[in-house]
Amino acid sequence: AMAGCGWARAVRGLLLDVSGVLYDSGADGGVPIAGSAEAVRRIKASGLKLQLCTNETQATREDFVRKLRALGFDISVAEVTAPAPAACHLLKERGLRPRLLVHDDLVPEFAEIDKTNPNCVVLGDAAENFTYANLNEAFRLLIGMEKPVLISLGKGRYYKETDGLKLDVGAYMKALEYACDVQAEVVGKPAKRFFESALAELGVPPEQAIMIGDDIVSDVGGAQQCGMRALQVRTGKYRPSDENHPEVKPDAYVNNLAEAVDIILQQL
Amino acid sequence: AMAGCGWARAVRGLLLDVSGVLYDSGADGGVPIAGSAEAVRRIKASGLKLQLCTNETQATREDFVRKLRALGFDISVAEVTAPAPAACHLLKERGLRPRLLVHDDLVPEFAEIDKTNPNCVVLGDAAENFTYANLNEAFRLLIGMEKPVLISLGKGRYYKETDGLKLDVGAYMKALEYACDVQAEVVGKPAKRFFESALAELGVPPEQAIMIGDDIVSDVGGAQQCGMRALQVRTGKYRPSDENHPEVKPDAYVNNLAEAVDIILQQL
Numbered sequence: 001a002m003a004g005c006g007w008a009r010a011v012r013g014l015l016l017d018v019s020g021v022l023y024d025s026g027a028d029g030g031v032p033i034a035g036s037a038e039a040v041r042r043i044k045a046s047g048l049k050l051q052l053c054t055n056e057t058q059a060t061r062e063d064f065v066r067k068l069r070a071l072g073f074d075i076s077v078a079e080v081t082a083p084a085p086a087a088c089h090l091l092k093e094r095g096l097r098p099r100l101l102v103h104d105d106l107v108p109e110f111a112e113i114d115k116t117n118p119n120c121v122v123l124g125d126a127a128e129n130f131t132y133a134n135l136n137e138a139f140r141l142l143i144g145m146e147k148p149v150l151i152s153l154g155k156g157r158y159y160k161e162t163d164g165l166k167l168d169v170g171a172y173m174k175a176l177e178y179a180c181d182v183q184a185e186v187v188g189k190p191a192k193r194f195f196e197s198a199l200a201e202l203g204v205p206p207e208q209a210i211m212i213g214d215d216i217v218s219d220v221g222g223a224q225q226c227g228m229r230a231l232q233v234r235t236g237k238y239r240p241s242d243e244n245h246p247e248v249k250p251d252a253y254v255n256n257l258a259e260a261v262d263i264i265l266q267q268l
Numbered sequence: 269a270m271a272g273c274g275w276a277r278a279v280r281g282l283l284l285d286v287s288g289v290l291y292d293s294g295a296d297g298g299v300p301i302a303g304s305a306e307a308v309r310r311i312k313a314s315g316l317k318l319q320l321c322t323n324e325t326q327a328t329r330e331d332f333v334r335k336l337r338a339l340g341f342d343i344s345v346a347e348v349t350a351p352a353p354a355a356c357h358l359l360k361e362r363g364l365r366p367r368l369l370v371h372d373d374l375v376p377e378f379a380e381i382d383k384t385n386p387n388c389v390v391l392g393d394a395a396e397n398f399t400y401a402n403l404n405e406a407f408r409l410l411i412g413m414e415k416p417v418l419i420s421l422g423k424g425r426y427y428k429e430t431d432g433l434k435l436d437v438g439a440y441m442k443a444l445e446y447a448c449d450v451q452a453e454v455v456g457k458p459a460k461r462f463f464e465s466a467l468a469e470l471g472v473p474p475e476q477a478i479m480i481g482d483d484i485v486s487d488v489g490g491a492q493q494c495g496m497r498a499l500q501v502r503t504g505k506y507r508p509s510d511e512n513h514p515e516v517k518p519d520a521y522v523n524n525l526a527e528a529v530d531i532i533l534q535q536l
Contacts, residue, residue, distance in 0.1 A: 132398045132435075139426065139435050157447045158407065167400075167407050171443035178442040179425045179435050 007229050007251040008267040013049035013204035015195075015223065016040075017213030018056060019159060020236015021257050023071055025058075026162030030071065033235050035258030037072040042261050044074065046268060051202040052080045053195070053211070055154035055188040055218065057124035057169065058103040061085065081198040083153035083188035084109035087122060090187060096149065098122040101138045101172075103129060120149035123176065123184070125156075125169045135172065142180045150176055154188035156218055160237045189215075190222025199226070210251075212260050214238045221248040231260050275497050275519040276535040281317035281472035283463075283491065284308075285481030286324060286332075287427060288504015289525050291339055293326075294430030298339065301503050303526030305340035310529050312342065314536060320348045321466040321479065323422035323456040323486065325392035325437065326371040329353065349466040351421035351456035352377035355390060358455060364417065366390040369406045369440075371397060388417035391444065391452070393424075393437045403440065410448045418444055422456035424486055428505045457483075458490025467494070478519075480528050482506045489516040499528050 019025045022040070023032045043050050052075065056064055061080050068075045084106055091098060097114045100107060102124035110122075121138045142148040156168035173184045188194050199206055206227035213219020214236030223230040232238060232250040235257075243253070254260040287293045290308070291300045311318050320343065324332055329348050336343050352374055359366060365382045368375060370392035378390075389406045410416040424436035441452045456462050467474055474495035481487020482504030491498040500506060500518040503525075511521070522528040 128400055130400045130403075132396055135398075135439075136432075136434055139439075140433055143426070143433060157449070158411070164404075165408055165411060166404050167443065167447050171403075171407075171447040174446040175435065175439035175443040179439040181425070 007210070007231075008264045010208060011048065011210050011229075011264060011267070012208040013051070013202045013210075014043060014264070015051050015053040015198055015202060015209060015211045015228070016257070017189075017211070017215065017219045018052050018054040018068070020214035020238070021212060021233055022052075022068065022073055024160060024162055024236065028162060029067060031162060032071045032073075033256060035256060037074075039258045039261040040073055040075070042265065046265055048264070048268075049202050049204055050079060051198050053189065053198040054080065054082050055125075055156055055169075057083055057106050057153045057188075058127060059105045060109050063105060078201075081194070081201055083194070084124070086194060086197060087151060087153060087187045088113055090151070090185075091120075091122075096120045096151075098151070099138060099141050100124075101126050101129065101134055102153070103127055119145065120151055121176070122151045122153065123169055123173055124153040126172070127166075130167075130172055135175070139176060139179050142176060142182065148180050148182045150180070150182055150184040152184040152186050152188075154218065155184070155186050155190075156215065158237065165237075189213075189218040190225065192222070192226055195222055195226040195228070199228075210264070212254075212257060216242040216245050216248050216250070220250045224248070224251075233257060233260065275478070275499075276532045278476060279316065279478050279497075279532060279535070280476040281319070281470045281478075282311060282532070283319050283321040283466055283470060283477060283479045283496070284525070285457075285479075285483065285487045286320050286322040286336070288482035288506070289480060289501055290320075290336065290341055292428060292430055292504060296430060297335060299430060300339045300341075301524060303524060305342075307525045307529040308341055308343070310533065314533055316532070316536075317470050317472055318347060319466055319470040321457065321463070322348065322350050323393075323424055323437075325351055325374050325421045325456075326395060327373045328377050331373060346469075349462070349469055351462070352392070354462060354465060355419060355421060355455045356381055358419070358453075359388075359390075364388045364419075366419070367406060367409050368392075369394050369397065369402055370421070371395055387413065388419060389444070390419045390421065391437055391441055392421040394440070395434075398435075398440055403443070407444060407447050410444060410450065416448050416450045418448070418450055418452040420452040420454050420456075422486065423452070423454045423458075424483065426505065433505075457481075457486040458493065460490070460494055463490055463494040463496070467496075478532070480522075480525060484510040484513050484516050484518070488518045492516070492519075501525060501528065
């Protein structure tokens with residue numbers, strides 16, 4: 001019955017979201033989603049290209065890949081597109097010196113960046129670093145700038161960890177946007193430029209790529225805006241009400257990554 | 269030269285914002301703004317009616333008035349219109365049981381309110397209670413409701429304390445609104461209903477009342493929406509860029525409350 005799915009045709013590469021697709025994150029390191037590690041192996045064995053496209057900002061790419069490998073995923077650092085390296089590129093390009101409001105474990109990604117006398121704020125999923133004092137400090141820096149520059153690593157609303165839903169960076173971005181009357185520049189999904197970087201690393205044009213994610217807006221909507229097809233998995237932060245989203249409709253729903261891979265491989 | 273100011277004519281009552289008009293707040297209790305205590309005395313001696321219309325949510329009205337009196341202001345509890353009592357009225361009216369995310373010192377205002385099995389979240393200027401854990405908890409409660417109800421005590425962007433600018437409740441309201449995809453109900457300035465309550469307590473119709481505040485949107489814009497005239501003082505959170513606000517233009521600027529009272533009393 002699935003063999004007739006048009007969306008799976010002429011595919012040469014897959015972009016995969018990570019949290020909620022490969023595994024459910026959590027303070028304990030997280031747990032793999034059933035069938036996902038095997039699905040990654042099957043993608044690689046099939047000859048399809050694969051790139052992880054994540055808004056993860058709680059660790060360097062190196063530590064993130066180490067964690068994924070420990071969970072059983074055959075992934076290398078070059079196969080991960082993440083916001084922090086993209087943000088470093090942008091900061092250098094524009095001569096920006098950030099005040100970081102990010103997770104402690106992300107700080108090493110910015111080792112090469114001049115952070116003296118800040119002229120912008122970079123906001124990531126700072127988790128426990130989202131304190132009243134840190135938010136006030138970032139706010140004061142921004143409101144003191146003639147033209148405040150706020151760079152947000154993604155703009156997710158929330159995500160699911162093993163102990164429950166957590167506010168994501170987008171909520172804090174909105175708080176600072178409102179307080180300073182500025183619009184943040186988003187580096188990460190769903191920014192078009194970020195998906196384009198991931199596609200460049202994948203080496204496949206958008207019409208031959210499929211994005212698979214659990215976030216209806218950041219993953220599905222963002223990828224479709226770039227001309228890709230996009231699937232929503234019913235794992236991670238997926239909620240049934242996503243299927244009535246007023247603006248975004250995925251090319252298909254799948255129960256999980258393993259099912260997506262089943263269908264796609266049948267079409268090759 | 270000032271005697272010709274048309275906006276000061278036919279006035280019978282004044283609504284005054286408090287923080288930034290009477291005093292600058294701060295962890296140390298705050299400091300009076302020069303001339304403001306004397307200005308309050310002159311208003312009362314003139315026969316004009318007076319009501320304080322504040323978005324203060326860091327203390328009960330009783331404690332707030334005690335603080336103002338210690339700073340030299342001749343004010344009674346009945347002369348203060350504040351969001352928490354207005355919110356209690358609304359909660360009772362609609363059978364809502366709140367989870368409070370407010371300052372510890374505000375909690376006694378909600379003593380009479382059933383808080384078991386919460387079906388809404390009430391957000392105030394929680395200050396140090398704006399922790400990552402408390403925000404996640406409020407978020408989870410809201411996202412778990414079929415139709416989330418978020419009540420915000422004001423929606424200020426920021427305010428000035430003696431040790432610098434601080435994010436106000438509005439920033440955190442925006443964070444929760446975005447994460448839960450809901451619109452908060454604002455109890456406090458600039459909500460029309462709140463100004464109408466203050467006018468009712470003042471006992472003066474809007475066209476015979478003047479609002480005096482430091483916040484271009486909450487004080488000036490809100491009061492004008494109710495048909496009142498409104499002055500912006502150049503104290504408190506006032507910034508010169510307020511004078512280029514794209515939407516709100518006060519009926520006049522005054523350097524401080526004392527100057528406003530000078531002008532108004534000359535017209536009586």
